[in-house]
Amino acid sequence: MTKRLVLCSCEGSQAIDAQALAQATGFSCSKVYSSLCYSQQDSAAKELSHENVLIACGQEIDFFQDLAEELEANEPDFIDLRDRAGWSVDEKSKTPKMVALLADAQMDLNQQKSLDVISHGACFIFGEPEAVLRAAESLKDQLALTLLFENLDDAPDDRSFDVMLGSLRKVSGALGGFQIEVDQAQFLIPSGKGAYKYGPPKDGGQADCDIVLDLSGAAPKVAAPDKREGYLRADPKDPIAVARAILEAGQLIGTFEKPLYVKVEEHLCAHSRAETIACSNCLNICPTGAITPQGEHVVIDPMICAGCGACSAVCPSGAISYDAPSPELMFLRLRTLSEAYRSAGGVDPSLLVVDDGLGSDMLRASARYFGGLPADSIPLTLGAVSTFGHAEIAAAFACGFASVDILLTPGSERDAFEREIPLAEAICGPGKIRLLEESDPEALSDVLFDRTPQKGLIDTIIPMGSRRQVTRTAAQAIHDKDTILPLPANAPYGAVLVNTDTCTLCLSCVSLCPSGALADNPDKPELRFQEDACLQCGLCANICPEKAIVLKPQLNLTDTALSQVILNEEDPFACIECGALFGVKSTVERILEKLSGKHAMFASEKAAQMIQMCDKCRVGAQFHIENNPFAGDSRPKVRTTEDYLSKRKDH
Numbered sequence: 001m002t003k004r005l006v007l008c009s010c011e012g013s014q015a016i017d018a019q020a021l022a023q024a025t026g027f028s029c030s031k032v033y034s035s036l037c038y039s040q041q042d043s044a045a046k047e048l049s050h051e052n053v054l055i056a057c058g059q060e061i062d063f064f065q066d067l068a069e070e071l072e073a074n075e076p077d078f079i080d081l082r083d084r085a086g087w088s089v090d091e092k093s094k095t096p097k098m099v100a101l102l103a104d105a106q107m108d109l110n111q112q113k114s115l116d117v118i119s120h121g122a123c124f125i126f127g128e129p130e131a132v133l134r135a136a137e138s139l140k141d142q143l144a145l146t147l148l149f150e151n152l153d154d155a156p157d158d159r160s161f162d163v164m165l166g167s168l169r170k171v172s173g174a175l176g177g178f179q180i181e182v183d184q185a186q187f188l189i190p191s192g193k194g195a196y197k198y199g200p201p202k203d204g205g206q207a208d209c210d211i212v213l214d215l216s217g218a219a220p221k222v223a224a225p226d227k228r229e230g231y232l233r234a235d236p237k238d239p240i241a242v243a244r245a246i247l248e249a250g251q252l253i254g255t256f257e258k259p260l261y262v263k264v265e266e267h268l269c270a271h272s273r274a275e276t277i278a279c280s281n282c283l284n285i286c287p288t289g290a291i292t293p294q295g296e297h298v299v300i301d302p303m304i305c306a307g308c309g310a311c312s313a314v315c316p317s318g319a320i321s322y323d324a325p326s327p328e329l330m331f332l333r334l335r336t337l338s339e340a341y342r343s344a345g346g347v348d349p350s351l352l353v354v355d356d357g358l359g360s361d362m363l364r365a366s367a368r369y370f371g372g373l374p375a376d377s378i379p380l381t382l383g384a385v386s387t388f389g390h391a392e393i394a395a396a397f398a399c400g401f402a403s404v405d406i407l408l409t410p411g412s413e414r415d416a417f418e419r420e421i422p423l424a425e426a427i428c429g430p431g432k433i434r435l436l437e438e439s440d441p442e443a444l445s446d447v448l449f450d451r452t453p454q455k456g457l458i459d460t461i462i463p464m465g466s467r468r469q470v471t472r473t474a475a476q477a478i479h480d481k482d483t484i485l486p487l488p489a490n491a492p493y494g495a496v497l498v499n500t501d502t503c504t505l506c507l508s509c510v511s512l513c514p515s516g517a518l519a520d521n522p523d524k525p526e527l528r529f530q531e532d533a534c535l536q537c538g539l540c541a542n543i544c545p546e547k548a549i550v551l552k553p554q555l556n557l558t559d560t561a562l563s564q565v566i567l568n569e570e571d572p573f574a575c576i577e578c579g580a581l582f583g584v585k586s587t588v589e590r591i592l593e594k595l596s597g598k599h600a601m602f603a604s605e606k607a608a609q610m611i612q613m614c615d616k617c618r619v620g621a622q623f624h625i626e627n628n629p630f631a632g633d634s635r636p637k638v639r640t641t642e643d644y645l646s647k648r649k650d651h
Contacts, residue, residue: 001051002027002028002052003027003052003053003106004027004028004030004047004051004052004053004054005021005029005030005056005102006030006033006036006054006055006076007021007029007031007032008033008034008035008055009033009034009086010034010057010086011034012034013082013087014085014086015086016032016081016086016098018031020095020344021095025099030047036057037060037064041067044067045071048064048068048071048076049071049073052074053074053076053077054102054105055078055079056079056081057080058078058079058080058364059082064076079101079102079105080101080364081101081102083364084101084363084367084373085101085375086098087367088374089371089372090371090374090375092376095344095345096340096344096346096349096375097341097346097375097377097378099341099343100337100340100346100378101378101379102340103336103337103340104336104340104380107329107336109325109329113323113324114257114258114259114260115258116258117176117229117257117258117303118254118256119176119230119252119255119256121142121144121210121253122144122208122210123144123145123146123211123213123249124145124146124148124178124180124209124213125139125145125147125212125213125215126147126149126213126215127213127214127215127216127217128215128216129151131215131236131242132149134242135215136158136161138246139246139249139250140158140160140161141160142250143249146161146162146207147161147162148164148165148166148182149163152165154195155195155197159190162188163188164186164187164205165184165198165201166182166183166185166201167183167184168181168182169182169183171212171221171222174230174304175210175230175256175258176210176256177208177210177303178209178210178230179206179207179208180206180207180208180212181205181206182206182207183204184202184203185204185205186199210230210252211232212230212231213232213233213245213246213249214232214233214234217235217237220233223287223289224306226411227287227306227308229258229303232245232248232249259307260324261302261306261309261324261383262300262305262307262311262320262321264297264299264319265318265321266297266319267297267319268317268319269297269298269317269320269514270317270319270514270537271283271293271297271298272293272295273512273514273539274512276512276542276543278514278537278538279317279535279537279539281314281315281316282314282320285310285413285419287310288304288305289304290302290305296514298319307324307383307384308386308412309322309383309384309386310386310387310415312327312389313388313390313416314389314416314419316468316492316536316537317492317514317535318466318467318468321467322387324383327391327392327466330387330388330395331464334380334396334399334401335463337378338396338400338456338460339400342400346376347456348453348454348455349376349378349400349402349456350374350378350402350404350451350454351377351380351404351405352377352380352448353382353385353388353405353406353407355381355384355411355412356381356382357409358409358410359381359385359409362444363379366441366442369441369442372445374451377405384413385406385408385409386416386417388406389416389420389424389467390421391471392467393420393424394424394470394471394474397456398470398473398474398477399461400460402432402453402456403433403451403454404432404433404434405433405448407436407438407444408436408437421433422488423487426485426488426491426555427475427478427485427487428474428475429478431452431454432454434447436448457477457478460477461477471493471555472532472557479557480557481558481559484554484556484558485555486553487553487555488553490536492535493536493553493554493555494536494551494553494554494555495531495534495551495552495554495556496517496529496534496540496549496552496567497551497552498527498548498567499548499549499550502547503527503546503548503549504545504587505526505527505569505570505584506546507520509527509539509543509544512539512540513540514537514539515533515534515535516530516533517529517530521569524569524571525571525583525584526566526568527567528564529564529567530562530564531556531561531565532556532562536553538551570584570585571584572584572585573585573587573589575612575613575614575617577613577614577621578616582615588612591611592608592611592612595608595611606625607625609621610622
């Protein structure tokens with residue numbers, strides 16, 4: 001069914017070409033109204049009688065939804081064309097941008113997975129005694145409270161909440177599943193006459209709760225407390241902040257949906273092998289501590305994960321991928337925006353990445369009160385801008401965008417960009433990527449208009465595959481295919497250099513390589529390497545007993561990166577007994593030099609010859625050698641019936 005696009009000029013404050021939009025999108029466009037939410041409400045009601053309605057207004061969504069409900073009509077969809085395109089001091093046509101935004105709006109972005117979190121209202125409160133007691137008084141009729149004090153002269157008489165003394169050691173978990181550990185825990189004894197008393201102190205006291213209210217005014221007990229759901233914190237000296245935290249705590253009862261932001265494919269993880277640490281990018285960058293090691297891979301606690309997406313941006317193997325939306329959908333959005341913009345006559349578009357919170361608010365404020373966005377600046381709204389790493393930036397350029405601006409807000413994870421932006425510039429070229437940190441809408445508008453013009457690619461690509469694959473194909477579209485790009489340290493692409501003078505071809509690196517970039521040859525002693533598969537995790541260099549391996553960060557765009565090359569090879573050694581080939585000639589000779597006549601087991605010339613034998617011959621020689629250390633006593637004679645009878649006196 002053809003979508004019905006309802007247009008409004010908002011009191012004539014923006015120019016909209018309905019015919020051009022209909023031609024470019026295939027939509028059935030209404031005439032351009034001027035005040036659908038005010039003086040033309042009757043026209044709005046008529047438009048809502050159509051099916052599959054898309055209203056070009058992001059401000060009055062509540063009004064149109066209420067009107068549709070009143071008319072018992074289908075709820076319409078919405079798109080903000082005014083703030084993102086129409087309201088701009090740029091004199092260029094806004095139609096190509098509107099076409100791009102409409103194309104993006106038609107994509108199914110509702111792929112969010114979630115799980116149910118149940119909070120029964122068990123609340124743990126600690127901090128400054130006076131503030132804690134005030135909070136308890138306000139919440140005791142709503143929540144099941146446990147109060148913790150380090151010191152309290154007089155225990156409260158109110159038995160509508162539990163009271164304990166002690167020192168808070170640790171808080172872990174999140175909404176609906178907090179774990180509390182208390183040292184020197186003393187629980188109130190409710191029995192007996194007179195003032196309440198406390199039991200003997202015990203270390204390691206534990207408790208579970210759904211909500212934590214921190215009124216200590218000290219350092220938080222969890223990492224990134226503002227991102228930890230269910231952990232509420234307020235300065236006890238700020239009555240307004242305390243009241244706000246109390247109000248929020250009282251509302252955290254019931255069943256809540258917790259989004260599942262990322263997914264982990266454990267078999268791709270390059271965290272460690274053989275108890276040797278390799279990649280720890282995600283562990284180092286996670287602000288909430290949601291990621292922990294578990295053997296050779298990492299695990300992510302979905303309850304603690306705040307969805308910043310920084311881990312997926314820095315993961316070299318793709319073991320961690322952002323799933324809200326997926327990388328595949330992200331690449332498709334970039335392709336869709338660029339193609340739609342250019343198909344409508346636009347040239348050299350610029351991409352503006354913003355979050356759906358403060359970033360979107362900044363765009364709206366800039367449009368209403370200041371210059372708005374340039375006509376060629378196309379906004380891409382994400383849940384978290386830190387998910388837009390080097391692979392996504394490279395894909396944007398390969399799809400035809402001429403430049404990329406990323407708007408950071410106070411909640412953005414800057415640590416990820418410290419790694420990703422230098423890497424993206426090394427791949428895509430300098431001067432085309434900007435991190436914007438303006439907090440003033442007017443300053444934001446000025447910066448966006450003050451941009452050095454860039455040229456976008458004419459021969460674009462369709463970004464398909466994993467983030468690593470897209471990065472490579474994007475780089476090939478930007479550069480010549482015979483190019484080898486040098487990359488900054490800690491880049492997830494590169495070569496392995498081997499010192500053949502010290503490498504003994506022990507192949508320990510091969511057995512532990514998590515990506516299979518290093519391989520051997522079953523027919524002869526060889527160390528092979530496929531550069532395209534290398535994660536630069538450093539495990540091979542760390543595990544090499546000869547310290548013969550060095551990593552070289554680079555992006556090899558030639559075809560040689562896709563095939564195995566020989567890093568080191570030697571002739572095999574022939575067994576001196578049977579002639580079978582085994583081991584590496586230089587290694588056998590080196591072992592012979594170090595052990596022959598110097599080690600007790602190889603003191604004699606005959607014993608030393610076993611070093612030069614294959615496994616089968618070595619076992620045989622060991623068995624027959626004089627003074628065999630593994631030889632036992634002669635087997636005892638088998639006793640028969642005759643032996644027993646011969647000893648009998650009556651026989």
